[in-house]
Amino acid sequence: MSILIQQATILTMQDNESPFMGDIRIEGDRIVQIAGHIAVQPGDDVLDGRSKLAMPGLVNAHQHSPMSLLRGFSDDLKLMDWLDRKMLPAEARMTPEDIYWGAKLCIAEMIRSGTTAFADMYIHMNEIAEAVLETGIRASLTRGMVFMEEDGGRRLKEAVDLVQRWSGKANGRITTMFGPHSPYTCPVEPLREVIAMAVRDDIPLHIHLAETIEEVQKIHSRYNMTPTEYLVEAGMFEQTHVLLAHAVHLSASDVRRLKGMRGGVAHNPVSNLKLGCGIAPIEAMRTEGITVGLGTDGAGSATTLDMFEEIKAACWLQKLDYGDPTRLPAPDVLHMATRGSAKLLSVHDEVGMLAPGYKADLILIDLAKPHLQPIHNVESLVAYSVNGADVHTTIVDGQILMRDRKLLTLDEDELYREVNVRAKRIVEGI
Numbered sequence: 001m002s003i004l005i006q007q008a009t010i011l012t013m014q015d016n017e018s019p020f021m022g023d024i025r026i027e028g029d030r031i032v033q034i035a036g037h038i039a040v041q042p043g044d045d046v047l048d049g050r051s052k053l054a055m056p057g058l059v060n061a062h063q064h065s066p067m068s069l070l071r072g073f074s075d076d077l078k079l080m081d082w083l084d085r086k087m088l089p090a091e092a093r094m095t096p097e098d099i100y101w102g103a104k105l106c107i108a109e110m111i112r113s114g115t116t117a118f119a120d121m122y123i124h125m126n127e128i129a130e131a132v133l134e135t136g137i138r139a140s141l142t143r144g145m146v147f148m149e150e151d152g153g154r155r156l157k158e159a160v161d162l163v164q165r166w167s168g169k170a171n172g173r174i175t176t177m178f179g180p181h182s183p184y185t186c187p188v189e190p191l192r193e194v195i196a197m198a199v200r201d202d203i204p205l206h207i208h209l210a211e212t213i214e215e216v217q218k219i220h221s222r223y224n225m226t227p228t229e230y231l232v233e234a235g236m237f238e239q240t241h242v243l244l245a246h247a248v249h250l251s252a253s254d255v256r257r258l259k260g261m262r263g264g265v266a267h268n269p270v271s272n273l274k275l276g277c278g279i280a281p282i283e284a285m286r287t288e289g290i291t292v293g294l295g296t297d298g299a300g301s302a303t304t305l306d307m308f309e310e311i312k313a314a315c316w317l318q319k320l321d322y323g324d325p326t327r328l329p330a331p332d333v334l335h336m337a338t339r340g341s342a343k344l345l346s347v348h349d350e351v352g353m354l355a356p357g358y359k360a361d362l363i364l365i366d367l368a369k370p371h372l373q374p375i376h377n378v379e380s381l382v383a384y385s386v387n388g389a390d391v392h393t394t395i396v397d398g399q400i401l402m403r404d405r406k407l408l409t410l411d412e413d414e415l416y417r418e419v420n421v422r423a424k425r426i427v428e429g430i
């Protein structure tokens with residue numbers, strides 16, 4: 001199967017390369033050529049790129065995909081109340097089939113808004129993997145582990161099974177991590193056990209860190225440390241790649257401690273804003289050379305999975321925090337949402353950039369709209385003006401998942417019927 005995109009404005013996200021007009025040839029799952037003009041070959045599926053911008057698909061570095069079923073069910077609460085009183089009781093009622101449909105709802109929204117890969121942490125991960133397999137998106141899947149009660153090793157066994165069963169599946173679209181949920185739900189013994197297993201088998205870790213001031217207080221009263229120090233003391237950063245979600249409440253010395261870490265931080269500005277968590281010190285992390293990517297968190301908290309909203313919110317927060325509009329400029333935030341997040345998912349050697357040899361994970365944005373004209377600066381336009389509804393075409397692994405805004409791997413009517421019935425049953429009486 002070959003695809004030829006003709007005469008698009010191309011933003012490759014390669015270092016020091018300005019946007020230019022040209023063609024992109026895709027063969028199988030890879031980009032094979034990018035040039036000013038590429039001849040059509042027999043059998044090519046030709047996509048008209050005129051008035052469109054081709055860029056790498058966005059990578060959502062922190063998600064809880066089935067929480068799309070809980071979007072709008074419980075808003076305007078503090079994180080711990082929201083989790084304990086609303087989310088956990090609802091999750092206890094979710095069947096594996098609910099998880100499957102919730103993940104599909106989430107994936108539909110992501111494909112529609114230009115996300116081509118995501119990092120997920122949840123329960124019943126086999127069903128999420130099935131949804132990823134069917135829909136064609138790329139994902140790094142993690143069985144989230146809360147160790148506050150003895151479970152006879154069930155969660156850890158499920159995490160190991162996920163890795164063994166799904167790593168590298170779907171032509172490499174599916175990868176896996178281990179997911180101890182957070183410092184406040186993982187006492188040191190099981191945490192050390194997971195870290196040792198991750199080191200032994202070279203499996204990356206995905207964990208929430210320092211999301212709220214309450215978490216900082218809790219960890220301080222339990223261990224007389226910051227949440228970051230707690231993970232450092234447990235040996236988390238010694239030999240493993242770690243994806244840290246949130247990292248809002250880091251002291252200056254916490255940031256220095258993370259310098260040189262493998263992996264990095266998934267910044268979730270919309271969720272942090274909505275839950276009133278605080279502003280993550282993104283500019284300080286970047287100064288220390290820490291990789292920062294962007295994520296949404298689950299739709300239960302963020303409400304939207306549109307990464308273009310995260311891009312805007314990330315810029316606005318750093319500018320506001322420093323009282324300085326030069327902070328987190330457009331090219332840097334786009335780097336975070338593509339190459340930065342791809343690094344957090346350990347796929348940066350083939351995802352996050354448009355280049356020959358890279359995976360064909362890309363989007364076409366329709367620029368023929370009043371809010372996207374005139375075009376002075378493509379990167380500014382993408383960061384500050386584009387939104388998810390402007391995405392015209394989404395391609396992952398060389399497969400077109402959305403064309404002219406029609407989803408090709410999902411039946412939306414069936415999807416909306418299923419999720420409405422299931423969502424109502426799950427939340428009833430909570």
Ligand SMILES: CSC[C@H]1O[C@@H](n2cnc3c(O)ncnc32)[C@H](O)[C@@H]1O
Nearest residue numbers: 064087121122123144145146208298
């Ligand atoms: C055990 S699977 C993952 C677990 O995480 C919960 N969750 C969703 N959003 C957040 C958040 O912002 N901080 C901490 N935990 C969160 C989700 O409800 C699942 O139970």
Ligand SMILES: [Zn+2]
Nearest residue numbers: 208245297298
């Ligand atoms: Zn989360």
